[in-house]
Amino acid sequence: MLSLLVGALVLSAIYALVGFAWVLLRRTNGILNLATGAQLALGAFIFNQYATSWGLPWPVVVLGTLATVVALGAVTHWLIFRKLAGQPEFALVVATLGLASALKGLSSLTWGTEARVMREPVEGRVVELLDGVSTTLYGIFGLVAALVVFAAAHAFFRYSTTGIRMRAAAENSVLASQGGIAVDWVYVLGWAIALTAAAIAGIMYAYQTTLSFHGVDALGLRGIAPALVGGLTSIKGVIPGALIIGLAETFGVKLFGGSAQDVAAWVVILVVLLIRPQGLFGEKQVERV
Amino acid sequence: MNEPLLQVRGLTVSYGGGSVAVDQVDLDVHDGEVCLVLGANGAGKTSLLRGIGGFAASERGRVRSGKVLIGGADVTGRPPRTMVGHGVVLVPEENKVFRTLTVGENLRAAPMTGDRGSRRELLDEVVSLFPFIRERMDLPAGQLSGGERQLLGIARALLLKPRLLMVDEASLGLSPIAVRKVFDSLHSLVAAKGMTLLIVEQNVRAARAIADRAHVMVSGTFALSGPAREVLESEQVRRTYLGLEV
Amino acid sequence: MTATEQLVKGTRERPAQAPLRRFAGPGAVALLVCVLPLVLQDYQLSLVNSALIAALGALALTVVMGFVGLVTAGNAALLALGAYGAAMGGAEMGLPFPVVVVGTVLAGGLVGLLAGLPALRVTGIYLAIATLALHFIVVFAFNEYQTQAVGSAGFFLPIATIGGLAIDTTFKWYVLLAIVVLFTWWMVQNLKRSKYGRAWMLIRDTPLAAASQGISLSTYKLSAFIISSALISMSGAFLAYSQQTVYIESFTLELAIQYIAMVIIGGMGSAGGAIAGAAFVILLPTILSRLIALLPPDMYAAGFLQQNLGDFQLIMYGTLVVVFLIWRPDGIAGLARALSTMFLPGRRESAKR
Numbered sequence: 001m002l003s004l005l006v007g008a009l010v011l012s013a014i015y016a017l018v019g020f021a022w023v024l025l026r027r028t029n030g031i032l033n034l035a036t037g038a039q040l041a042l043g044a045f046i047f048n049q050y051a052t053s054w055g056l057p058w059p060v061v062v063l064g065t066l067a068t069v070v071a072l073g074a075v076t077h078w079l080i081f082r083k084l085a086g087q088p089e090f091a092l093v094v095a096t097l098g099l100a101s102a103l104k105g106l107s108s109l110t111w112g113t114e115a116r117v118m119r120e121p122v123e124g125r126v127v128e129l130l131d132g133v134s135t136t137l138y139g140i141f142g143l144v145a146a147l148v149v150f151a152a153a154h155a156f157f158r159y160s161t162t163g164i165r166m167r168a169a170a171e172n173s174v175l176a177s178q179g180g181i182a183v184d185w186v187y188v189l190g191w192a193i194a195l196t197a198a199a200i201a202g203i204m205y206a207y208q209t210t211l212s213f214h215g216v217d218a219l220g221l222r223g224i225a226p227a228l229v230g231g232l233t234s235i236k237g238v239i240p241g242a243l244i245i246g247l248a249e250t251f252g253v254k255l256f257g258g259s260a261q262d263v264a265a266w267v268v269i270l271v272v273l274l275i276r277p278q279g280l281f282g283e284k285q286v287e288r289v
Numbered sequence: 290m291n292e293p294l295l296q297v298r299g300l301t302v303s304y305g306g307g308s309v310a311v312d313q314v315d316l317d318v319h320d321g322e323v324c325l326v327l328g329a330n331g332a333g334k335t336s337l338l339r340g341i342g343g344f345a346a347s348e349r350g351r352v353r354s355g356k357v358l359i360g361g362a363d364v365t366g367r368p369p370r371t372m373v374g375h376g377v378v379l380v381p382e383e384n385k386v387f388r389t390l391t392v393g394e395n396l397r398a399a400p401m402t403g404d405r406g407s408r409r410e411l412l413d414e415v416v417s418l419f420p421f422i423r424e425r426m427d428l429p430a431g432q433l434s435g436g437e438r439q440l441l442g443i444a445r446a447l448l449l450k451p452r453l454l455m456v457d458e459a460s461l462g463l464s465p466i467a468v469r470k471v472f473d474s475l476h477s478l479v480a481a482k483g484m485t486l487l488i489v490e491q492n493v494r495a496a497r498a499i500a501d502r503a504h505v506m507v508s509g510t511f512a513l514s515g516p517a518r519e520v521l522e523s524e525q526v527r528r529t530y531l532g533l534e535v
Numbered sequence: 536m537t538a539t540e541q542l543v544k545g546t547r548e549r550p551a552q553a554p555l556r557r558f559a560g561p562g563a564v565a566l567l568v569c570v571l572p573l574v575l576q577d578y579q580l581s582l583v584n585s586a587l588i589a590a591l592g593a594l595a596l597t598v599v600m601g602f603v604g605l606v607t608a609g610n611a612a613l614l615a616l617g618a619y620g621a622a623m624g625g626a627e628m629g630l631p632f633p634v635v636v637v638g639t640v641l642a643g644g645l646v647g648l649l650a651g652l653p654a655l656r657v658t659g660i661y662l663a664i665a666t667l668a669l670h671f672i673v674v675f676a677f678n679e680y681q682t683q684a685v686g687s688a689g690f691f692l693p694i695a696t697i698g699g700l701a702i703d704t705t706f707k708w709y710v711l712l713a714i715v716v717l718f719t720w721w722m723v724q725n726l727k728r729s730k731y732g733r734a735w736m737l738i739r740d741t742p743l744a745a746a747s748q749g750i751s752l753s754t755y756k757l758s759a760f761i762i763s764s765a766l767i768s769m770s771g772a773f774l775a776y777s778q779q780t781v782y783i784e785s786f787t788l789e790l791a792i793q794y795i796a797m798v799i800i801g802g803m804g805s806a807g808g809a810i811a812g813a814a815f816v817i818l819l820p821t822i823l824s825r826l827i828a829l830l831p832p833d834m835y836a837a838g839f840l841q842q843n844l845g846d847f848q849l850i851m852y853g854t855l856v857v858v859f860l861i862w863r864p865d866g867i868a869g870l871a872r873a874l875s876t877m878f879l880p881g882r883r884e885s886a887k888r
Contacts, residue, residue, distance in 0.1 A: 032663060034663065034667070082346075084861060085347045086346055086347045088604060088739075089659070090605070091860050091864065093606045093663055094799060094860060095856065095857050095860050097795055097856065098853040098854070098855075098856030098857040098860070099853060099857060100788075101796075101849050101852050101856070102849065102850045102853025102857070103853070105846040105847065105848070105853065106846075108845075108846045108849070109846040161397055161398075164394045164397050167387070168387045168390055168394075168395075168398040171390070172384055174348060175381065175384055175385070175387065177345045177369040178369040178373070178378075178381060179373070179399055179446075179449070180373035180374070180378075180400045181398065181400060221671075221788075228664060262671060263672050266667075266668040269668040270665065270668050270672070273653040273657075273661065273664070277656060277657040277661060
């Protein structure tokens, strides 16, 4: 039982990172990014290219992945979403679907579809926490990564001037522009941070399982569940959301077998839409008529 | 006389390619001048300020034709952030503050220029103009009173070192006491700093004390222009805006 | 253009149309429908059949995406619903083809109601999320069902028969599909001009104005989604019967995006555009591989392209969706209109307004 809970917690950490990527883009850039799954996989494959295929030193791998992902974020905004400014939300969502399709094709073309094992910085041992309760070293890395990202995000949005300007632009982009804030750069930063969080989630997940486009892509899409449970725009809300999804998936697999992994999160989404569509922390968005 | 700070020539503003809100307006604002635009709801006053201050890419409004010059430089149709760079800062009619940010964060959100010392100095100067800010630093701006929100919006604009400050309907929805406070502040700004102002106002009595020139806007064009005293004393304005009380 | 202007325009423009132009469009379509089977070979006609089935789905999707402006990612799931409905009804229970088709329409409508009801109480964006959930749950359920019932090869369907007439040749399928698509096209056009269509477009363009006129946003949105779901499910049944096999691997999220690509490339809100978009998306792989065949066979790029055609398809559909959204949200239909304005001076007047 305790082992299961630890497993759920490790899984929740990954979901928290994915959910963070969904919420950040929804909130800062106003985009429901259905390409999150593909971008998660892309981040992990770029990392794998540097780490495994090219065998670069680890600091170079980390900085190189970060730089590539940030550059991709900038390109995504300047090439696509800046050009869609002023179009209805509908167009933005459809564009993310188109992006998802194109990224999947690119990834499959470059790296194929078979599963890979990534080069490990340290040997992935099993860590015994208590008597009979254990997890893998990479499970703990995932937890630490999630904690670091959330703590850093909290500090960034709370205390840094750039973070405060991002919140300002997220609340009212026209007023932000009138107040001299470079809204386009805020959006670029939104993409860069979201894609970085997504890449970290993808890498951690790939270390805990294997690296395959299909697996990481599906995880990224399921990451909308913790975001929705938390209210789609609340970064705080992602944490309980991720815990709920982590528990649902872990116990779903325990009760109904391995294939439940694919649907547990989606069932939670339908239940949330039925009983509390605005999520646990979201503002009520019901259409007033 | 010198070249005007702001020159507007034949400005036409429309929304979504359809309705024209401002139709071929000419306007000059000189350095240190306070210019007042009067008019009924829907006359195009806000659109005039927005046409000068610029529309964001996400908005439907566009400058369809005409020119806007700041200090002789053509800045027609530039987005708001570029206009801020040219010293044109607008305090909009609604949503003048970031409600989910605290008062302090609202001020920090303004990208100030200059070195650390001069930024500190300007911030202190602005806060001393609006003393309530110091007490409310950590309060979410959404919880401020209407008058305080108005003043915070102006304070944030001042941090951007405007050469031309545009204020849209400063008195809207405020109590008479709050209106007095806001206009006292504007008055002291003009007196102390020689601020150039372009204001849209329906509350003529509040604006009368500070305005140098006035324009009356009717369906997208200026129906009457001149020195504020003359325009505000004219039969038309007295009847329409001041009622029988004056 | 505001919705109210569109409303006015819609009623004002039609009587002004010259009779020649009013019948030119339908006439050309009728001619095309008659000529195609005469000039095309069997294989080519079967491609046209695939395009016609896709056109059914694209027409249905136009109602919910083009008229109401909602995003749905559940197209593949609804196709699977129709296809597996056909497998269950036609192969497992031995029901006649027309009964199965009606059954899949009803099932599609019901699932549309169930998925749309909770989501559309909230803003439109939640439909995208709910349909994404629908996709994964439906695919999961049918996968389980297929594994238990027949195994991974999937289901084999009997030949479709209508009143004793077996639809067993490409040409017969062509006739059936052409009739169904033309009827659906006519129906969607009429829907667009009806009270519902005008309300939908008002909701899409100015939701506040629609609400102030007493239009219940969630009811109208839901009705569009139900109609669209029923039709897509029906096209899934046609797909299953015409291919005579059903297996779960064909119903991917990329398929759902392909259908969205048809609507976007064709031109949002245009029924004729949806059909053109469907034809484009379905025929693109064939055209691409023909073009590649023209390259010298010993060229490295030719082999690479041919081997990875599927990936290039994904990239092209995705890129085209984004490019059309940015460059021409009115799609091929809008392009055609712009071109006809350029070359047919008589049309200039109406296009300008």
